[in-house]
Amino acid sequence: IQTQHKSFLLQTSEDFWVNTAAGKRDGFCLEKCYTQPVIVVSGPGQGVSGRTLTVRGKRREEGQRKLIKSQWETVRISQLFRSSFGKSSLSGTVVVSGPAGSGKTTMVQKIVRDWADGKIYHQFHFVFLFKFRDLNDIAGRTSIKKLILDSYPHFGSGVEHLWEQPQGLLFILDSLEEFKHRIDLTEPRGSTLPERQCFHPECLCEVSDIVRCLIRQDVLKGCSVLLTTRPTELQTLGNAGVNLWAEIVGFLKEQRKEFLARYFGDRRLAEAAFTYLEQNDVLYSMCDNPSYCRIICYSLAPGFRRMQETQETLPTTVTQLFASYMSNIFKNHQFNIYKHRAVSAEQIRDLVLRIGQLAYLGICENIHDFNERHLNRCNVERSHALPGFLMQHMEPGGSQSHFSFVHVTLQEFLAALSKYLTADSQSLRPFLTQLLDSPPGDNRFKTFLRFIVGLSSPRSAQIIKDLLGPLPHGVTCSLIDWVKTQAEISSSKRRLLESMHYLFESQHTGLMQHAAGLRGTLTFGDDFPYNALRLTPVDCTVLGAVLRPYDKVQELNLSNCGLGTEGIQRLASAVHKCKVLRLRGNNLTDDGVKLLSETLKREDCKIQTLDLSSNGISHTDAQELAKGLSSNSSLTQLDLRQNKLGDTGATNLCEALSSPQCKIRSLLLCENLIRGKVVEKLTLTLSANWSLTSLNLNKNKLGDQGIRLVIAALGQRSCTLQTLELEANGITDAHIEDLAVAPATNAALTKVNLSDNLLTDQSVLALSTLTRRHPSLQTI
Helix, strand or coil, rough: CCCHHHHHHHHCCCEEEEEECCCCCEEHHHHHHHHEEEEEEECCCHHHHHCCCCCCHHHHHHHHHHHHHCCCCEEEEHCCCCCCCCCCCCCCCEEECCCCCCCHHHHHHHHHHHCCCCCCHHHHHHHEEHHHHCCCCCCECCCHHHHHHHHHEEEEEEEHHHHHHCEEEEEEECHHCCCCCCCCCCCCCHHHHHHCHHHHHHHEECCHHHHHHHCCCCCCCCEEEEEEHHHHHHHHCCCCCCEEEEEEECHHHHHHHHHHHHHHCCCCHHHCCCCCCHCCCHHHCCCCCCHHHHHHHHHHHHHHHHHHHHHCCCCCCCHHHHHHHHHHHHHHCCCCCCCCCCCHHHHHHHHHHHHHHHHHHHHHHHCEEEEEEHHHHHHCHHHHHHCCCCCEEEECCCCEEEEEECCCCHHHHHHHHHHHHHHHHHHHHHHHHHCCCCCCCCCCCCCHHHHHHHCCCCCHHHHHHHCCCCCCCCHHHHHHHHHHHHHHCCHHHHHHHHHHHHHHHHCCCHHHHHHHHHHCCCEECCCHHHHHHCHHHHHHHHHHHHHCCCCCEEEEECCCCCCCCHHHHHHHHHHEEEEECCCCCCCCHHHHHHHHHHHHHHHCCCCCCCCCCCCCCCCCCCCHHHHHHHHHCCCCCCCCCCCCHHHHHHHHEEEEEEEECCCCCCEEEECCCCCCHHHHHHHHHHHHHHCCCEEEECCCCCCCCHHHHHHHHCCCCCCCCCCEECCCCCCCCCHHHHHHHCCCCCCCCEEEECCCCCCCCHHHHHHHHHHHHHHCCCEC
16 A cells, blocks of 8 residues: 555656746646755744845845854755754654745655655655645544545555554645634643544544644654644744744755756756846845746746847846846736736736736835735736736635735836836926935835836836837936936935936936046945945946946045955946045955956056055955056055055065056055065165155054165165155164164155154154255155
């Protein structure tokens, strides 16, 4: 009978089905397409889903990864009854939770198939899968025996032999949140009424009582139960005697790559798709949910595959991305809401307007879960919107449903599209300004505004036109004028950043050039971190794209904006155009410095002032930076204060300064752990370099060797140095008298700073003599 049962399970679990749009279902081969999500062991309410991660894209993934690594054990589906965190290593009750679309149902199908295939859980003789949505259809009282025979009739009269060895049975109960009856396992065991107890597998009981008794081991003691649910139901399982609590986190980078490889079946296509997703933080964030990942791939796959045959370009803005998503929902999923009749553009337009009205209502009233009343208010029929746009959820008890958009960003896009289609061009600009002027901290309309501007781009308009007909021309013109005004008048850093996003989404090259040229200076950073605006990788992508069409930018201040290497990488196509580039306090690391070095090597590099202070730049980074400096002729001021160059890094910079191509006039190296043995190299550099006029070595560790540097600066006729800063270097009186007799051949030097050293009154006479013998030396 076990062989027959396994054969039955293999046949019924060969494919798994997913909803795509309007009830259409597609089958996938479970063995070929399944990608196991990340599962962690945690307590109820203690998992990753309970932690607020407000960022998107890679930063969100990094936050998830850190939480998982520091606080939880990860398990595979084959280990759910073997985790070291469980009370028992081979049996018991296991609860796996996860949000909608996280892959709970697909996971249990995979478990069933792998058991039937002899791959996992050899301790179980029989595995039975029951879905709560099917249990809802059972009227009146039933028994465990009848439940098994109704779903697995091949057992026949042999079903009674199952009770002899309950420890060999595994019951899988899928999607507790879909059960219409409440199962409260928070009550103490002894408080349950006798009539609600299930004492034997053939005892007639309510389904809810059977489930409760199975979970609590009140019947078939020794059997095992695997229960899946959404996190919202965990509070009802407080006294369930659970051996292991686990949570499906979803996909991280490795799982996303595996999923794409399995989905596309073509390595190059999968790699191209991953690169594209990785560059769109919103899309990348959505892909941590397996269901959303499948929806996105399903809707964008036609564009990726056509790229192999034609030169068609994929969407480049978030607006274009969601416009393509919506278009594919209708076109490629055979979205048909009118009972197999042809669907006109007017009918689709009407549906989009109604769903968009619901979406805008949600943004205005801060609603993400909608009930039937909300749908009726906007004249939205659930069959017309599921599941391409909305997802349906059952409330505890099963009598009421509520709905949410597939993703909050899709809600914002549909709201913007609906407003665009119905807006009055005359009143649009004050309407948008009013939304932009929302109180501080109210970001409800932030993405909505970006989308409504993005719909004015020719590419977005074309995608929408093919589906809904042309967008209103007057609205487009009004939007472009509004964006132009915002780019001109933005006063705060945050407003300026938003105007950059508007310019990017508009994809209006002339408008970008006008805005960048008009402002000249773009300031998002500040020397004080709390005054700087933190920029995400998406912000950097946007900024780089906006600056790309412009030939020259006067100044770009990104100090303390939290760029990191990824931010620099996304700005790489534009930063070489900036005359003044301020990157203080951005933790650039090796790869970031390497990118900047490549920027400095460009023949068209226009950078004259570069601030890299407080970036943790090491001696290895300095070696890479020196390669760029050696071949650059535009840079005249370089700020490397408060890094970790050390002696080796300083030596590398000396070699760069000795290059005839290098034209640096001002070099700041204070607080870099530079010691006295570098002085000899610095002395040689001063004689070889004809451009350096200011050298700041404050707060290093030169010691008395610093006096040798002063003597070299004074005594070399070819030395162009005008200012030498040696504050707080541990210089003593030991060699100060050498200054009094130093050669006086350099007439350029006007200032030497020796303050905050270890000099005493003994040095006063020597310093006085120095100033008399060198009349050009104005300050010491």
